[in-house]
Amino acid sequence: MSSESWNDGLRRLRGEILGTCRRMYANKLIAATDGNVSVRVAEDELLITRSGISKGDAEEEDILRVDFDGNVLEGRGRPSSEIRMHLACYEERPDIAAVVHAHPPTAVAFTLAGKTLAQCIIPEVVVTLGAVPTLPYTTPTTEAVPLAVRRVIRHADALMLERHGAVTVGRSAMDAYYKLEKLEHAAHVTWLAHQLGRVKTLPADEVRRLLALRSSTLLDGKNPLCNECVLACHEGLEGA
Numbered sequence: 001m002s003s004e005s006w007n008d009g010l011r012r013l014r015g016e017i018l019g020t021c022r023r024m025y026a027n028k029l030i031a032a033t034d035g036n037v038s039v040r041v042a043e044d045e046l047l048i049t050r051s052g053i054s055k056g057d058a059e060e061e062d063i064l065r066v067d068f069d070g071n072v073l074e075g076r077g078r079p080s081s082e083i084r085m086h087l088a089c090y091e092e093r094p095d096i097a098a099v100v101h102a103h104p105p106t107a108v109a110f111t112l113a114g115k116t117l118a119q120c121i122i123p124e125v126v127v128t129l130g131a132v133p134t135l136p137y138t139t140p141t142t143e144a145v146p147l148a149v150r151r152v153i154r155h156a157d158a159l160m161l162e163r164h165g166a167v168t169v170g171r172s173a174m175d176a177y178y179k180l181e182k183l184e185h186a187a188h189v190t191w192l193a194h195q196l197g198r199v200k201t202l203p204a205d206e207v208r209r210l211l212a213l214r215s216s217t218l219l220d221g222k223n224p225l226c227n228e229c230v231l232a233c234h235e236g237l238e239g240a
């Protein structure tokens with residue numbers, strides 16, 4: 001928020017959060033009052049959607065400014081019940097400024113069926129997202145969720161919570177949103193492919209070529225590859 005005033009910056013970021021909320025709802029990545037979006041606005045402050053509202057028609061007043069202890073600094077209502085999961089992401093990833101949580105249906109269905117989304121199948125996804133890990137089930141809104149997310153978000157910009165939903169992080173709300181959209185799209189294409197026959201992973205030497213593209217596009221280089229790849233997880237998931 002360098003050249004603009006603090007208030008102008010907050011207004012712009014609220015607008016970005018609302019744009020993200022509307023896209024999530026319009027594109028059926030959430031239903032009813034599901035999902036939440038936050039943006040880091042200072043070292044220990046964030047804007048986050050408040051609890052219990054439909055993101056389809058959220059307004060500026062539905063976005064609260066809170067500190068990292070969860071205290072509301074500006075706005076009325078309670079912050080999203082998943083705020084601790086958002087805080088865990090910011091604490092682990094000083095390089096990110098936004099967190100998006102949604103329930104993308106195809107990707108969630110993969111977790112219900114016990115099927116992985118962590119395979120290197122679609123080249124474009126290998127370059128931009130990597131293999132998307134699924135975290136074992138934890139009870140939503142409990143402390144177990146941020147604990148589990150904390151370990152994996154260090155290495156991945158997108159992950160799935162088994163039987164629950166997706167968490168994506170980015171440099172802005174839209175950046176995190178696009179990762180969510182891409183994740184659901186990849187899950188949908190993979191599902192279609194499974195109807196048609198056996199789905200093969202990319203050969204390791206092609207994954208190596210894709211990795212070279214990844215570094216030249218200045219991505220974080222954090223996103224893991226699948227266990228089947230020769231180059232696999234020791235790059236990304238070491239110590240996770």
Ligand SMILES: [Zn+2]
Pocket residue numbers: 034035101102103140164165
């Ligand atoms: Zn959820």
